[in-house]
Every structure is written in structure tokens, then in C-alpha cells.
Amino acid sequence: MESHIQNLFAERIGGKTFGKEDVIYKFEKIKRAKKAAKEKFPDMELIDMGVGEPDEMAHDLVVDALCKAAREPQNRGYADNGIQELKDEIPLYMEKVFGVKDLDPENEVIHAMGSKPALAYITSVFINPGDVTLMTAPGYPVTATHTRWYGGDVEILPLLEENQFLPDLDAISLEVCGKSKLLYLNYPNNPTGAQATKSFYKEVIDFAFENEVVVVQDAAYAALTYGEKPLSFLSLPGAREVGVEIHSFSKAFNMTGWRLAFMAGNELVVKGFASVKDNFDSGQFIPIQKAGIQCLRHPEITEKTRQKYERRLSKMVNILKEAGFHATMPGGTFYLYVKAPKGTKAQGNQEALSFANAEEFSQYLIKEKLISTVPWDDAGAYVRLAACFEAFKNGEVSLEEEERILNEIKNRLTDVEFVF
Template sequence: MNLQTLFAERIGGAAFGLSNEIYKFEKIKRAKAAARQTHKSVELLDFGVGEPDQMAPAAIRRALKKAVDDPANRGYADNGLRDFKVAAAGYMAEFLGVTDLAPDTEIVHSIGSKPALAMLPLCFINPGDVALATVPGYPVLATHTKYLGGRVVEVPLLKKNGFYPDLDAIDADTARRAKLFYVNYPNNPTGAAPSEEFFDRLIAFAQLHNILIVQDAAYATLVYGRKPLSILSRPGGKEAAVELHSMSKSYNMTGWRLGFVAGSARVVQAYAEVKDNIDSGQFKAIQLAACAGIADRKLADRINRHYQRRLRKMVKCLRSIGFDARLPGGTFYLYVPSPCGAGATAFATAEDASQFLIREHLISTVPWDDAGAFLRFSATFESAGNKDDDRVVAELGARLAKAQLRF
């Protein structure tokens, strides 16, 4: 039997699994393993991890333990508990000022944001349809658009535009054919936070061209020096956009896999229709635990302060070395122009710089070369507490200084 001839073209067809190409995150993983093996007594400083460094708050864990022992929670959740929908509506009102969401028709839970981003193209994309997607960014919606025979048009996020898409640069034919526009604010990896002006321009663009905005708000509460902002709070937002929220970043619930989709009833209905044929819902106990977290505003605020403290320390450290580092508008990332070399070594790409820092100095970052050469430093590094944060950041500075980076 020749299994190789059976693979679908969307994953490579007969060539599936035969390529020697190594993707970015696999390169990072291998470089870290090699560096640890070569320098067994040296701590690897991992500023590349994109998930929280702490456990979910104790109140959430206690609620989970209680719910696990309730036999009423043993069955399928299907399209979600009403308790969680009501809690999600409360979250939208409390943090984002969106007070008009109907829990029963305009909110449906998801098993994390990633599956929701994979399912939404199933609601809208036919072969030949176009989706717009900002780059750099999370590729899931774009990947599934391609799986369905759609075409993805990348819209670069450039520093000169404040890391917002240049809507005027999207040609008329592409805009006319597009069905979806994927954006992510607060933005990973750039750290740009949404503004009312940007959301208003984006909504007007979508209305003009009959495009649905898919706004991935996974980092919604992680903004600094401003209030969290939802596209659904802007005039016309609910009609022009669907917004995805996650418990992962705001409540340190990454591995728990829970989020929700919010927007107009018809769009949410379409998502729920597809979802109902793909999964049977997240475990009820996890949904109830999230309700406990949402009920205590202080939990998300505390997590916000944790990252803000770290980011400020990292900014000071990186600026002392020569990086153009500034406190981001949101997320837990610093997105900085990559150095062009170190000593006599030249870097052609951010990936070159990233690999050098791992190999020679045991500093892990994530490189982005999609729209300029940048390195992403994450504030989710491992440490033993606030005092140890200072030690880790000081060690980062010492190693970077030793590297003799050129900008």
C-alpha cells in the first residue's frame, strides 16, 4: 500500500513529510537543545516563550477542583454553558465597555482561540475566495483559508505606520474579492494596541467592501497606559466584526483551552453551526472555573501589573545595549529592530541574529523577517519571583553587552 499517494494537496500531497525544510520554531527548538548540550552549566535565558510563566490564580484552581467533583459536570458541554456565556458578557462589559451583547445569541465558547480561527473560514471561504491577513502574525486563519482553496493576501505591519495595516495600500480588486480580514490587537508580535481611530477606519473599510473583520483579541486586558478596547464597542463594530477572546493570557489559563467568540447573532450562529460538527465543547468544570476568574477583576489586573513591571525592566536593559526598545501598547512582548551584526559577524536576517544569540550567548528570542527584521523578547521568562526578575534581566544585559552587537 502506498500511503504517500493518499495525502491531500493542502498538506503537500505526495511530497508530505519528505521536505528537509526546517521551520522557524523548530530551528529555535533545535538551537536551544544544542546550546544546552554544549554549555551544560550555563542557564539558558528564554525570552522566546509566548505563554504565561505562572499558574492560573488560586481562585480559578479552587473552582475547578470543586466543579470536577460535581457529577452534573461529567457530560458533554456542546456549545457551552449558559453560566460561561453570561460571565463572558460580563467580562466584555467590565473590561471593554461592551454592554449590549446577548449571551444566548451573540456569544459562544471555544476550546481556545486557535480552533475558532480554524473554524471561521469554514463559515465563509469557498474555493477562490480571498482573506486579508496582517503579517507578521498568527497564521491559523490564513492556513485554513488556503486549506479550503482560498487565497490569502498578506498586509504588512510596518513600523512607519505604527504597526497598523495601511488600508489605502490594499488594491481595489483585492478589497472587492475579500471576505475576511484577520487582525490581532493588542498585536503579537509587535505589541501595538488598538485605538478608536484605527478601529473606526477599519470598520469603514469593511463596510465599504463588504468584508467581515476577524479581530483576535487574545491579549485584550494586557494593555498599558490605556483602557482595553473592543472593536465591538465602536459604531458599526458588531455588524462588521467578530471578536475572539481567550482566557489564556488574561488569566494564565493557557493549557486549559478556553475562549469565546462574540459578535452579531448571525455570525455567531454560523460559527456555532460549524463548531457543533467538530467538537463537543470544553469540559464544563473548566468553563465554571473561568467564571470564577472573571468574577474577580483583581485577578486580571494583577497579571497585567506583573507583565508591565517586567516589560519596564526589559526596556531599560535593552535600551542600555542599543536596542530601540519602548514599552508596548499591549501584550507581553517587546518587538525591537534586529541588530545587523555582532563584532565581526554580520546578520543578514533577524533569524541570523536569533540563532547567534542562542548559540553563542544562550539567549532565546523569536525572530520575525516578514515586514522588516525584528526580534521579539517576551516578558514570560522563568524566574523565582520579583527579586529574581532583576537577576534574570541583569544577566540578559550582561550577556548582550558581551555580544558586542551592532545596529
Template sequence: MNHEALFADRIGGTQFGKSTEIYKFEKIKRAKAKARAQQPDLEILDFGVGEPDQMAPAPIREALKVECDKPENRGYADNGGPEFKAAAATYMKEFFGVELDPATEINHSIGTKPALAMLPLAFVNPGDVVFQTVPGYPVMATHSKYLGAQVVDIPLLEENAFLPDLSKIDPTLADRCKLFYINYPNNPTGAVATPAFYDELIAFAKKHNILIIQDAPYSTLVYDGERTSLLQRPGAKECTLELHSMSKAYNMTGWRLAFFCGASWAVNALATVKDNCDSGQFKAIQKAACAGIADKSLADGIRDHYEKRLRRLVEILCEVGFDAKMPGGTFFLYTKAPKGAGETTFANAEEASLYLIEKFGISTVPWDNTGPFIRFGAVFESAGEADDERVLNELAARLKKADLKF
């Protein structure tokens, strides 16, 4: 059987599985294994993790224990029950002051990743243009390419506060654009968008007939200033679909629960596609989330946990020469990569990151899309809050031994 002839061109066709290219996350994984093999007693300090280090809040966990035993929660949830939609609407009102109709302007999804993957099915035809900010999360762009769209990377540069410069976008290209993907607070840069930028983006979207996709899983993790939603801005609800995740805000990674909200016509279109892709998240999980997602005190406690770690990370990194600054949001710290260590010179951030893992057991994530940067995450493993300082002090000691050059 010629199975190679069966693979779709979008995943490589006859060349599928034959690439020898090693992606950066696989390189990091291999470098960790190498470090463990060479130094078996060395504790790996993993600042490259992208998911919360704690369990979901007790009220949500306790509610799940109750809800999973209720007979009415068996069976398919389809496009979601009214309880979670109502809780999501309360969350948007309590956290952002945004009024939404749970019936027409909100729908749940099994995490934001599937929603982003389905989005192009609702809006993209072959030959259409899709904008995505880089560096960033590529899922929507990947599926847009699968459907024959032209994906245009819009760079996030430090000199522009990691906001896209809309004035540099070709108007002719913008006229062909269907979707504009943004992500604020931003992973990996930690940047928070300003109201002025949001207003400029809304005007841009209306001028060129574009749907803004605002991926907002870190919207509760903001450190200096108020939490914001794009939907707060005038006119946003006409041209915006905003995605919120329970994973980052409430440590519910693995529970797979999110929601998308905004323009009713866009919510309806994505919900229609979703209805043909899945049968909804387990009702007990949806109802358990209702016990906590509008509770600011729970979100504040999680935010404070990361803020304390991030501020200490900034101190440590600055002490050894990094130009580290407290991020506006997320649990990531994004900083210029070192240029070398001792007599070693790094060609890019990836080389710097691999050096830190292999030689000193410090795991980070490199980004070279718009210059050499390294991302440190405040989601490292420890034995609890009392152990955080030990881990961070060990990081400081190892970085000083690394003799980094900037």
C-alpha cells in the same frame, strides 16, 4: 500500499513529509540544544516563550476543584452552558462597556486556535479572498488556503504604528474578500489599535462586505491607556467577530477555553460549524472560569506582573543599543534586530537570534516578514518575583558581552 497517493494536496500530496526546510522555531530549538551541549553549565535565558509563566488565579483553580466533583458537570457541553456565556457577557461589559446577548452574540470555544481554524468552514469558498496581517498568527489563513482561498498578506509596518494601511489595499481585491483577520493588542509587535483605525476598518468592511475577525487574546494586557474592544465602536457589531482567550488574560494556557462574540449571524454560523467539530469544553472548566474572568483585580495583577518586567527589559535593551520601546500591550517587546556582533554581520533577524542563543544562551524569536525584528517575551522562567531581577541582570551582562552592532 501507496500511502503517498492518499495525502491531500493541501498538505503537500505525494511530497508530504519530504521537505528539508527547517522552520524558524525548529531552528531555535536546535540552537538551544547546541548551546546546552557546548556549555552544559550555561543557564538558557528563554525570552522566546509565548505562554504565561504563572498559574491561573487561585479563585479559578479552587472553583475547578469544586466543579469537577459535581455530577451535573459530566457529559458533553456541546456549544456551551449558559453560565460561561453569562460570565463572558459580564466580562465584556465590565472591561469594555460592551453589551452583548449571551444567548445569541456569544459562544465558547476550546481555545481560540480551533475557532480560527473552523472559521473558514463557515465563510470561505474556493476562490474567495482572505486578508491577514503579517507578521502574525497564521491559523485562519492556513485553513483558508486548505479550502482553496487566496490569502493576501497585509503588512504591519513600523512607520504606520504597526496598523494595516487600508488605503494601499486594491479595492477590486477587497470586493472579493470575505474575512479580514486582525489581532490587537498585536503579537508580535505589541501595538494597540486606535479608535480611529477601528472606525476606518469598520467603514472599509461595510463598503466591501467583509467580516472582520478580531483576535483579541491580549485585550486585558494594555499598559498606557484603556483596554479596548473593537465592538465598542459604532457599527462594529454588524460586521465583527471578536475572539477572547482565557489563556493570556488569566494564565489559563492549557485549560483551553475562549469565546467568540459580536455579530449574531456570524456567531451562529461559527457555532453551527463548531457543533459539527467538537462537543464542547468540560463544563467544570467553563464554570471555574466564571469565578474569575470578570474580576478586574485578578486581570490587573497579571498585567502588572508583565508591565514591571517589560519596563525593565526596555531599560536593559536600550543600554546595549537596541531601539526598544515599551509596547502598548501584550507581553512581548518587538524591536529592530542588531546588524551584527563584533566582526560578525547578520543577514537577517533569524541569524541574529540564532547567534544570541548559540553564543550567549539568550533565546528570542526572530521576525523577518517586514524587516528584521526580534521579539523578547516577558514570560521568562524565574524562581519568583524576587528572582526576576537576577535573570534580567544576567541578560544585561550577557548582552554587553555580545558586543552587538546596530
């Protein structure tokens, strides 16, 4: 039945044609391919390397803190812009883990209900129609979406392997620089797994001063690094004068569903953010903030998780290398990002195949090998495999199960010859 409501949708979500477009988005294509694969091979296990969230629960210590605080009547109400107790803990954590000194717990930190809303709200603080957000791609698209919703424009900065997946700031035109207000970065980077360097961050700070932009560094995977110690943008001189960093409890503490994050850095940005946030939400439930305090006091929780991902990622690198891929250990995150092959060689009665892009390769992997990955065709053809796949036995993370799954992947990938 036609409804007058169909004609009322805002242009930002498609206007009158909202819900009627026939474009199928990437994650829906993956879902459909998984369904088709299960129907074709009902007895074969589908291995999901496409996940983007931790396999494990939050630590007992953190769950206990939530339960205790939830029983205390004084914690029942609106939390507004957050409890001071959590704000006080953030500078201590930032110093302990990242060597960031002297963050002011009153004015330079604020909690958020996950980094996703924080990345959305920040556009409301700065973007007027016609303003530009500089956005790395491939990547997490929330700030770009909201920039457009406010009538702003997005300038894509491609992340290329030859530049270590760091954006080339010199390639941005003067005209675009003149209109830019926000520079969104995300290191360690989803999906490339790249980590930023101090010298890159120095370049970013110079760029921000020269072009008068605000840096928003999305640190959702900050403490999950391999080979090098975690690095905060805020640890560099000048960073706090030009930007903020957004840290999340989701990946570091296995708390995706809890919705807790914090922003730290420039006082004026934090002040603007607080004002906008206050008009969108009433703060995260106080017991969740109290549980968050326990996380910040126990960074060894993240360290244990980091070690698990490191072990899995290094095994995944070896398997992919054996299958002919150019795989190297990522600098951070829990993702492995590898170039998609151009096709496969003919073998027996199996014809040679060719893949026009990463999406076709990823569809092949799901439908023929029952391995789910996420394809990215934004800057070259790559697929992302996650090390946070589920490998449990009797409710516990099991090394034996992990080995079995990885062996299965190896067998499935090494019985074809890929062409790169």
C-alpha cells in the same frame, strides 16, 4: 518500509511528499540551536525569552471551581455549544473591562475550546474556493492556513513600524477588496506588541461596510495593555454590524492548557460559527466553563498579571536600550519586539559579525549568548522577547530571581557592540 498510506496524504499537508520535505521551520531551528548551545556551553544558563505562554498557574479560585464542578455528576456530559451560565457572564465581563454594553447573551456570544480552533473554524463559515482572507503579518497564522485549506487565498497586510504596526487598508487593491470576505486583525498584537486605536478601528468599520467583509479581531491579549486602558473593537459604533472579537482565557488568566475562549459580536457570524463548531467539537468540559465564570467575575486576576508583565517589560526596555537597541514599551501583550542589528563590531580578538536577517541574529543570540528569542522576517528584521519567562524561587514568583535573570541578560548583551 514504503507504505501505501504515504501516497494518500491530502495536498493541503504536502500530498505524497508529506513528512519528507527538508525545509526546517523556525521553531525547529530554535530548538536545534538551543541544543547546540547547551552542548557548547554546558555550564552556562540558557535564558528562554522565546516563550509564548504564561509562567504561572491559574488562580486558586479558578482551580477550586474546576475541582468542585468536576465532582458534580450533572457536569459530566457533552457541553455542545456551551452552558448558558457562561454565556450570561460574558456580557457582564465585556462591559466591566471594556465598556461594551448590551451584548445579547443568547445570540451574540459563544464559547470556544481556545481561540486557535475558533480562528480555524471561522474560515469554514465563510471561505469558498477563490475567496480572500486579509491577514496582518507578522502574526498568528491559523486563519491563513485554514483559508488556504478551503481553497481560498490570503492577502498579506504588512505591519510596519512607520505605521505603528497597523495595516494600511488603503493599500489593498480594489480587485483584492472585491474578493475579500474576512479581515483578520489581532490587537494587542503578537508579535509587535502594538495596540490599536479608536480611530484605526473606525477606519476598519468603514472599510468593512464599504467592501462587505467580516472583521475577526483576535483579542487573545486584550486586557494586557500598558499605558492605556484595554480597548475592545466591539466598543466602537458599528463594530457589531461588521464583525466579532475572540477573547481567550489563555493569557489573561494563565490558562493556556485549559482551552477556553469566547467569541462575541455580530449575531449572524456567531450563528454561522455555532453551526460549524457543532460539527467539529462537542464543547469544552462543563467544569472548565464553570471555572471560566470565576475568571470573568474576577478581572483583578488579570490585573495582577498585567502589573507583573508591565514591570518586567519596562526593565527589559531599559536593558535593550543600554545595549543599543531601539526599544519602547509595547502597548500590550507580553512581548517586546525590537529591530535586529545588522551585525557586531570587532572587539579584541573577536571579529566583526554581520546578520543577514533576524533569524541569523536570533541564532547568534542562542548559540553565543544563550538567550533564546523568536525572529520575524516578515516585514523587516525583528526579534521578539517575552516577559513571561520563568523566575521562581521555592515555587513562588520571585523578584530577586527576576532581577538576577534580567541582569544576566544585560551583562550578556552589553559586552558586545551591535551595529544597527
